[in-house]
Amino acid sequence: MSAMTWAGSIFDTAGSQAERIARLAWFIITVSTIVYVLVLAATALAVRRARARTARGDLADQAPETERRLTRHVLIATGVSTILLLVYVTVTAQTGRAIAWPMNSTQQPLTVEVTGHQWWWEFRYRDSVPSNWLSTSNELHIPVGRPVRVILLSNDVIHSFWVPELHGKQDAIPGHRNTTWLQADRPGVWKARCAEFCGYQHAKMAFDVVAESPARFNQWYVSQLASASPPTDTSAKRGQDVFVQRTCVMCHTISGTPAGSRVGPELSHLATRPSIAAGSLPNTRENLSRWILNPQLIKPGVHMPPNPLPPSEMNALLDYLETLK
Amino acid sequence: MTAQPVPAESAPRDVADESVHARLERVWANKPGLWGWITSVNHKSIALRSIITAFAFFALAGVEAALIRVQLARPENSLIGPDRYNQLFTVHGSTMMFLFAVPVVQSVALYLVPMMIGTRNVAFPRLNAFGYWTYLIGGVLLYVGLFTNTGPDQGWFSYPPLAGPEFSPGKRVDIWAQMITFTEIAAIVAAIEIIATVFKQRAPGMSLNRVPLFVWAMVIMSFMVLVAMPFVATASMMLAMDRLIATQFFNPAEGGDALLWQHLFWFFAHPEVYIIFIPALGMVSSIVATFSRRPVFGYTAMVLSMVSVAFLSFGLWVHHMFATPLPQTGQSFFTAASAMIAIPTGVQIFCWIATIWAGRPRFTTPMLFVVGFIALFTIGGLSGLMIAAVPVDLQLTDTFFLPGHIHYVLLGGMVFPLLGGVFYWFPKITGRMLSESLGKLSFWLLFVGVNLTFFPQLLLGMAGMPRRIYTYSADTGWGPLNMTSSVGAALLALGIIVLVVNIARALASEPNAGADPWGGETLEWAMSSPAPDYNFAYIPIVHGRSALWADTGPLEAVSGLREDRREVLETTMLDAEPDARHEHPDPTITPLLAAIAVGITLIWGIFDPIAFAVGGGLSFFALVAWGWPRREKPNTREIVETPQ
Numbered sequence: 001m002s003a004m005t006w007a008g009s010i011f012d013t014a015g016s017q018a019e020r021i022a023r024l025a026w027f028i029i030t031v032s033t034i035v036y037v038l039v040l041a042a043t044a045l046a047v048r049r050a051r052a053r054t055a056r057g058d059l060a061d062q063a064p065e066t067e068r069r070l071t072r073h074v075l076i077a078t079g080v081s082t083i084l085l086l087v088y089v090t091v092t093a094q095t096g097r098a099i100a101w102p103m104n105s106t107q108q109p110l111t112v113e114v115t116g117h118q119w120w121w122e123f124r125y126r127d128s129v130p131s132n133w134l135s136t137s138n139e140l141h142i143p144v145g146r147p148v149r150v151i152l153l154s155n156d157v158i159h160s161f162w163v164p165e166l167h168g169k170q171d172a173i174p175g176h177r178n179t180t181w182l183q184a185d186r187p188g189v190w191k192a193r194c195a196e197f198c199g200y201q202h203a204k205m206a207f208d209v210v211a212e213s214p215a216r217f218n219q220w221y222v223s224q225l226a227s228a229s230p231p232t233d234t235s236a237k238r239g240q241d242v243f244v245q246r247t248c249v250m251c252h253t254i255s256g257t258p259a260g261s262r263v264g265p266e267l268s269h270l271a272t273r274p275s276i277a278a279g280s281l282p283n284t285r286e287n288l289s290r291w292i293l294n295p296q297l298i299k300p301g302v303h304m305p306p307n308p309l310p311p312s313e314m315n316a317l318l319d320y321l322e323t324l325k
Numbered sequence: 326m327t328a329q330p331v332p333a334e335s336a337p338r339d340v341a342d343e344s345v346h347a348r349l350e351r352v353w354a355n356k357p358g359l360w361g362w363i364t365s366v367n368h369k370s371i372a373l374r375s376i377i378t379a380f381a382f383f384a385l386a387g388v389e390a391a392l393i394r395v396q397l398a399r400p401e402n403s404l405i406g407p408d409r410y411n412q413l414f415t416v417h418g419s420t421m422m423f424l425f426a427v428p429v430v431q432s433v434a435l436y437l438v439p440m441m442i443g444t445r446n447v448a449f450p451r452l453n454a455f456g457y458w459t460y461l462i463g464g465v466l467l468y469v470g471l472f473t474n475t476g477p478d479q480g481w482f483s484y485p486p487l488a489g490p491e492f493s494p495g496k497r498v499d500i501w502a503q504m505i506t507f508t509e510i511a512a513i514v515a516a517i518e519i520i521a522t523v524f525k526q527r528a529p530g531m532s533l534n535r536v537p538l539f540v541w542a543m544v545i546m547s548f549m550v551l552v553a554m555p556f557v558a559t560a561s562m563m564l565a566m567d568r569l570i571a572t573q574f575f576n577p578a579e580g581g582d583a584l585l586w587q588h589l590f591w592f593f594a595h596p597e598v599y600i601i602f603i604p605a606l607g608m609v610s611s612i613v614a615t616f617s618r619r620p621v622f623g624y625t626a627m628v629l630s631m632v633s634v635a636f637l638s639f640g641l642w643v644h645h646m647f648a649t650p651l652p653q654t655g656q657s658f659f660t661a662a663s664a665m666i667a668i669p670t671g672v673q674i675f676c677w678i679a680t681i682w683a684g685r686p687r688f689t690t691p692m693l694f695v696v697g698f699i700a701l702f703t704i705g706g707l708s709g710l711m712i713a714a715v716p717v718d719l720q721l722t723d724t725f726f727l728p729g730h731i732h733y734v735l736l737g738g739m740v741f742p743l744l745g746g747v748f749y750w751f752p753k754i755t756g757r758m759l760s761e762s763l764g765k766l767s768f769w770l771l772f773v774g775v776n777l778t779f780f781p782q783l784l785l786g787m788a789g790m791p792r793r794i795y796t797y798s799a800d801t802g803w804g805p806l807n808m809t810s811s812v813g814a815a816l817l818a819l820g821i822i823v824l825v826v827n828i829a830r831a832l833a834s835e836p837n838a839g840a841d842p843w844g845g846e847t848l849e850w851a852m853s854s855p856a857p858d859y860n861f862a863y864i865p866i867v868h869g870r871s872a873l874w875a876d877t878g879p880l881e882a883v884s885g886l887r888e889d890r891r892e893v894l895e896t897t898m899l900d901a902e903p904d905a906r907h908e909h910p911d912p913t914i915t916p917l918l919a920a921i922a923v924g925i926t927l928i929w930g931i932f933d934p935i936a937f938a939v940g941g942g943l944s945f946f947a948l949v950a951w952g953w954p955r956r957e958k959p960n961t962r963e964i965v966e967t968p969q
Binding site: 006007008009010011018020021024025028029032035036039040042043045046047049050051053054058059060061062066067070071073074077078081082085088089092093095096097099100118156157158160162164167168169170171173174175176178180191193194195196197198199200201202203204300301 | 406407408411480484486487492577578582583584617618619620622623626648649650653656657660661664665667668671672674675676678679681682683684685686687688696699700703704707708710711714715716717718719720721722723724787788789791792793794795796797801802
């Protein structure tokens with residue numbers, strides 16, 4: 001079915017957990033379809049038989065032998081249903097066990113703390129060496145073939161973390177520390193969305209998932225650990241001044257600058273990200289400009305205020321943001 | 326009873342002469358005019374206005390759904406912003422569940438159950454009136470909120486902390502929480518009335534094993550209401566207190582727990598689906614029996630199936646919370662419970678098919694709706710197996726698969742039987758027949774409409790579209806399926822419009838139905854249509870499960886109830902032996918006063934806790950007036966069974 005290979009569907013799998021789930025889903029769909037056809041066929045047969053009797057002018061059938069025959073048929077149908085349901089429960093439990101952990105992996109897991117915010121995602125990579133801890137926003141990179149332990153947190157409302165290509169959802173609930181496991185078995189770039197209704201901009205709370213080879217992942221990791229490179233040309237320098245003197249600094253972090261607030265997404269390497277505004281827009285100069293000027297037009301209700309910067313300041317700011325590789 | 330010629334099928338099957346009818350009419354009629362309307366304690370007047378109110382809310386919620394579908398028809402549609410969209414889907418869901426589905430099935434029960442079991446009114450008639458008024462106030466409150474842009478916007482499930490004071494400031498959620506309180510009061514008192522009526526007021530001879538399946542369904546539903554509703558009433562009160570007086574039940578920052586709400590809410594809200602669905606099963610049984618011209622196959626199996634569905638439905642709530650998450654063993658338990666409930670549900674479907682098989686069916690509109698019910702509800706049930714399986718649920722929960730599934734279940738499993746019931750009982754309620762050809766047109770529009778609207782939603786869920794999003798980008802590829810779904814919604818609207826036209830045409834025509842146009846099985850067809858205020862001039866004596874098919878001609882009856890005051894016959898609980906005569910109250914304004922007192926308390930309470938002190942006082946006076954003793958009329962007659 002063409003719909004079923006749609007990018008982003010639960011059948012477009014990139015990991016063993018999603019794969020097992022897709023297989024279970026197909027099994028249930030197949031058996032359900034057969035059962036459905038049988039129920040409709042039984043109804044159609046009943047109607048045909050009864051119509052024939054009506055045509056003959058017979059009365060409704062309440063003879064004891066008919067009642068006995070019907071009892072037998074209803075019992076058989078119930079028995080078959082029960083057996084099918086037992087199979088269903090067993091297969092479901094087996095799949096449930098199988099997907100709790102990514103299988104066949106001896107590698108040391110990667111640990112990522114994921115915090116859902118209204119309406120963006122924060123990712124903190126944990127490492128045994130604290131100086132290797134990495135914080136990023138709205139973009140999750142993972143190495144192919146290595147299990148990832150995802151710890152889910154929230155400080156505001158309930159969100160739900162969902163990468164359909166890899167695994168089912170897990171909720172991020174304030175006051176709870178939930179854990180789920182992922183493992184990508186092939187490289188890919190996917191859009192992941194918040195699945196639990198979380199207020200005005202639940203619709204625009206996505207993030208990009210990039211599964212890549214361990215070598216490329218390490219390269220990315222090292223580059224992200226580095227402080228943002230200081231601007232060199234004059235316009236970008238002026239842009240940095242705009243950033244730290246205007247409202248931007250009150251919510252955002254850019255490493256290596258005085259901007260260190262944790263209210264909004266961290267922006268140290270903004271220019272490397274494919275999208276802005278939690279997966280709402282492609283990361284282009286024009287979109288950035290629109291977004292900064294009035295985020296309320298793009299994501300009504302978002303916690304970022306409008307920033308009516310004069311064009312010269314805006315240009316300088318955009319020049320600066322584009323240097324944040 | 327003197328021998329009389331067998332009356333034509335369409336004449337009332339009682340032996341009372343005109344003077345008896347006239348005397349009873351004098352005693353049982355509502356008072357004239359508006360005063361009569363607001364003081365009525367007649368079960369049919371109240372239930373009918375409640376059914377009409379419920380359908381009005383159904384239409385409003387339908388309009389909200391239509392707006393939602395218009396917004397989602399195209400990607401990046403800018404017609405409705407997130408604020409309004411969130412209000413629309415919240416009010417749509419809350420209206421359908423709390424202001425339409427539960428009230429309408431309970432009202433149908435309150436209309437028909439007394440007629441089916443052979444009594445003159447429901448037990449506790451004033452409570453019945455009180456229940457209607459509280460329901461009406463709660464519903465109006467919600468819509469005043471919506472129309473003043475203060476409609477709840479946190480989802481019909483109101484998860485804290487989103488619904489808590491910090492993330493939903495303002496009065497939107499408070500309006501929702503109080504609306505819940507109003508409707509739960511109404512639902513609980515209705516359940517009490519139904520149970521008491523069926524247990525104490527059945528016609529002589531209608532022992533428990535002869536109670537019609539419809540009545541069984543309503544009794545079972547009522548017991549479920551009594552167990553489930555207190556949970557949501559408690560939860561909504563706790564939420565309101567968190568918001569109004571800063572209790573911290575659901576606030577994790579102060580030692581509360583956000584998940585506590587979800588357990589309380591789903592412990593109610595899962596059975597809620599069956600509270601809606603089981604009465605529909607009762608309607609299906611009535612329709613199948615009458616139009617197959619034989620009793621439903623497997624009476625005992627049917628009753629036990631409904632009872633087991635009721636019990637099992639309380640063991641499923643966690644399957645709404647698989648992603649929160651839960652340990653593996655616990656998950657398996659709830660998957661197994663979810664699978665188990667499919668067995669008694671299957672048994673009932675098999676029994677109806679068997680009934681048709683052995684029957685002599687007429688494919689009138691009600692029967693078409695039953696066949697449509699089997700075809701649609703089975704899709705709902707089978708898609709339910711997808712999300713009862715924990716692993717698949719983790720992928721599909723909170724996607725569009727869920728609205729697809731629940732609408733197959735509720736439209737197929739509840740609205741279709743209910744509409745079948747509208748066509749079936751309309752002649753009894755109004756004395757007029759609905760047009761069969763328009764009825765069949767409605768049926769096909771709705772049947773195609775449901776599939777066109779909700780099958781694409783099942784696919785969208787599997788394609789990864791989350792639910793409760795007000796917009797989506799074009800590159801998701803979800804556009805075409807959403808457009809299909811919206812076109813289907815237009816067909817649904819058309820089907821409902823044809824139904825409204827059909828009803829309007831019928832109401833404009835002359836009464837033509839007669840007492841029993843379908844050749845019905847149960848006692849409501851024994852009296853003239855529309856039924857008199859007192860239902861039965863003489864309480865009939867029941868000789869079998871199919872009260873009207875057990876014998877032809879006038880029914881054997883009990884006499885001896887007084888005709889100069891409102892008297893009903895009470896019978897014993899198991900065997901329905903005559904037990905006592907009970908005087909019912911005359912029309913009174915006190916239920917309305919009590920409802921107004923409760924209304925003032927709860928609505929004012931949204932703004933200021935002092936309302937509970939003042940309202941408590943007001944309610945006290947209303948209840949004193951309600952309970953003020955009346956002068957006894959002297960007892961003059963003894964119960965006698967008429968000699969055969």
